[in-house]
Amino acid sequence: MSAPGKQSPAVETPDTLGAFPRLTPVQLQTLSEVGTTASVSEGQVLARAGEPLGSFFVVVEGRVMVHSGDPDLLESDQEPRRDEPGDAAAQIEIHGPGRFVGDIGLLEGQPSFATIVALERGRVLEVPIDELERIVTGDPLIGDLILRAYLIRRSMAIGYGSGLRVIGSRFSPDTRRLLDFAARNRVPHRLLDLERDPAAEAIVRRMGLDVADVPVVIVAGSRILRNPSIVEVSQALGLRRIRPPATSDVLVVGAGPAGLATAVYAASDGLSVVLSDAVATGGQAARSARIENYLGFPSGISGAELAERANLQVVKFGATLFAPSTALEFTSDGGALNVRFSDGTSVSPKTVVVASGMEYNRLAVENLDRFEYTSVYYAATINEARECGTDPVVVVGGGNSAGQAAVFLAGTASHVHLIARGSDLTASMSRYLIAQVESHPRISVHRQTVVARANGTTRLESIIVEHLGSGTREEIATAFLFVFIGATPATGWLGPDIERDEHGYLITGPHAESSSSRRHPLETSVPGVFAVGDARSGSVKRMSAAIGEGASVVRMVHDHLETGGSRL
Template sequence: MANMHLTPTQFVPEAHREETVGTVPSNLESRRHQMFPVLTEAEIKKLQRFGTVRTYHNGVRILEAGHTTFGMIVTLSGRIAISRYDGLGNSWPITEHGRGEFTAEVSQLAGRPTLVNAFAVGDVEALVIPPESLRALVIAEAELGERIVRALILRRVGLLEANSGGPVLVAPENSQRLHQLRSFLTSNAYPHTVLDPKEDEQARSLCEYYQPAPEDWPLVVCPDGSVKKNPSNADMGRCLGLLPDLDEDKVWDVIVVGAGPAGLATAVYAGSEGLSVLALEQRAYGGQAAASARIENYLGFPTGISGGALAGRAYVQAQKFGVEVAIPAPANRLICDTYPLEVQLAEGKRVKARTVVLSCGARYRRPALDNIAQFEGRGIYYWASRIEANLCKSEEVILVGGGNSAGQAAVFLSGHASKVHMVIRGEGLKATMSTYLIERIRATPNIVLHTHTEIVRLDGDDEGLKGVQLRNKRTGEESACDVCRVFLFIGADPNTDWLGDCGVDVDAQGFIRTGHDVTKAQCRANFDEGIYPKDQPVRAALETSVPGVFAIGDVRAGSTKRVAAGVGEGAQVVSQIHAFLANLPLAV
């Protein structure tokens, strides 16, 4: 990977430097009044204690995409012109803000770099509110804060729907790494543009200039104009401000490892109660739940909600309460022989905390097929988002798995693929899937269930998967299936192998023991060694064998593997954290 930098118009043909497009995607036009609200004079007066009044002369660039970090800018006089910008010099007008209108979207709750440019139209007087004051505002002024946060969310949705702004990914269509980066960005609800050098003039010019080798794909142009060759997810995180520069000397009240539903629940409740919280996520907030096309048994959503929407709301909620979320920030070691506790990240940095909550979930299982890695992202997928759905339009696909996630994915993909072949090793779905999903699958004519069946071979070449060989376990009969897309939902293993140095107790399957299970395991071990202590230490229900370290969600032994259960444990653990912190010596 290499870093370079473009001048703003270096690869931009003159005709492309400014395009006039619809300011709001058509499906959001009816909510324009919520996306761009006009504050009343009374509301502007309420905001004044949270910010500082500044003056900008005509033509001054107030915000620069990819560079400027801020909270919210409220126009008091004059006008501020807002436009999307993609790092290649392309600009698209969005709107102009007059008196009582404000500039910001969800990134500004955390003080991330802006995705838009803003220029003063005429002399402008504006109220500038920094991120920490913006968070204080939306909490202190509940009704006004609700309107502001709704506008911030809708503006991000607008950027995503417009499919412009943010980084530009340049690569041939079948690039394996291109799909992986797109999936990373999409999972984190980050707008981006994909250009194929065979089809786009700007992309060709960029490739002619940088002459990428096969291992350099994709070229990525960050919003600030810097160019990276085949960046890692961590490089992308830094490029976009998703991965902040964490202070190794700061001691957090809580470090949450894993930002799935359970971890986000802990972050929200702990942050709302005044604890300092750092959430570390290795790929994308929401975890595996975010890949669910529709969750229909989550309390309060009778018509269902997509996993992505639920996770996105929780992520914004965490930012609202001042939680620092670092993505991607995989933890690879927990250090418990000193206090405060330390979490070592994959890149070597260590962060400190008084308590650690393990909500690190699980890793996708791979079937034992020799060449599976060759086709990951080019025919083999472990989730089913809009990106994958668009790839398999009018194609036949195979989906392997019989759990709820597999059922949701099958129903979702059936709306795009011509046929979904659902492959399971057992004799039916009743033992592993909710009844409502089984009924829906039965009612969907283009989903075909294949029982007692498994994949035994993958066929393809450097361009991707071309077909698979299926075997019926009962008859031994094998058959070839000419499909180019296979979706694997065959479960996951607990992500706990990185905890060995700390001595966190796990069961035979690798799931983390907590509370009474820890006490029972230690009593058994002591008995086997002939030790009979009078008093066993009493642990909180979600506390592990290591004091101050808690486990919640799917990674915890005995947990119910459901979104609602994970969220419940995420909320429950906060009271146990408070109790632990209350008993610490004052000097700690």
């Protein structure tokens, strides 16, 4: 193919927030020691959307174009709509000498979401992926520069709506399931809504699809998945590449902050580790747009970035990441532990660390169940903000998650209504966050207020709220409801044999009547089974505390393995 110069900007894309840094001659020399320099011709394709990006490319001479999609397919399938800033067809970058291409997916085995073409004759430095991984995780200067740029680029791609195209109805639970999966895994994507996007209907007709085929997922413009399962999408994206070994030193169930910390510290200690999760790494923390009170990050860090960095550490130290796959059943027969997963896989580890966290509580409100899959959200990230646009939104809850969501959504929504049952936010929200909420001109706080009813026909149109003190009611127009009213422990898969407290949290340490005084502080009533993070009774519901427990439990796992689990 030839480069579509008629669409290409004439000048190099300016750097944005460190997304497109230029490597220094010294850094280029370091990379050249593990790579090879090759000549490229005008129009030569270095990578095509939908295919693995086999190498890390740095421009040495000439210029390359990065097009978010396949230019051939985009020109034939749809007319680029330059007036829509979120349209994937509009995202074109030009890079000259010293610039490198790719994003975080290159380090995670994902296919390229962009086509990369040489605009003129020149030379590129090609570095194998395994060497790049070694540099990113081992060289504090070059590694951090590349990693930071890749994380920013992924965030930008998500904001643009590049990457996957999901064709379906926004009122369909199956469509929402696919969108949630993409969002949780931080995969750039865009919905072509059959209800309001003429292009979506045109594509469905051209492909000859029927109702049973929808929703459709198009991976980078080339691979078409008809009404796919989550596992099928994850395999197409390279997110689920290997099955876990039948046994290991430790199986960690749940890849939130506590589970990630356990996997990193256990694997770095030389233990064989399998880390599993039902959906994606990061847990609830990955759904936070900005975490501002985590030690060492004075300007804050997004939950997604924290999860991506931890992900790379998990891989660096050799742990096996197994996701998405849901733990269905745990058994302990004569001390032999076994966990069965939703795809039929069984793992028989020497120890199990339960880090499965919490499941969000749903709002029991009249008529709301009709809109559960179309208008109710349990996370507020850039993906949800893009779906809401400038429309007013309602956030329900009085804790930090609700406060963070309100502040983040107020950056794009015309107005945010924060509905809190309590009369004083200080009981459950950090003071720094209260100050941001109360001072924001587009946030209204409704204290001592609950949601009484949801209104709408095919979609949510408004909610009725009631003031608990006076009983007065008010109607608030909105099509988007964000719910942060707490959660319950996700421990049903463990069965009834492991002791819990009255709220369902796992009891650890020498606290239960059936326990031995030799039980480790984070060990459950079943020898060799430990619990960390939010699912544990008495845990501090803070991300830093969960990470601390994940690090601490590794020493207890070592002790269990060394003693054979004896509690005598």
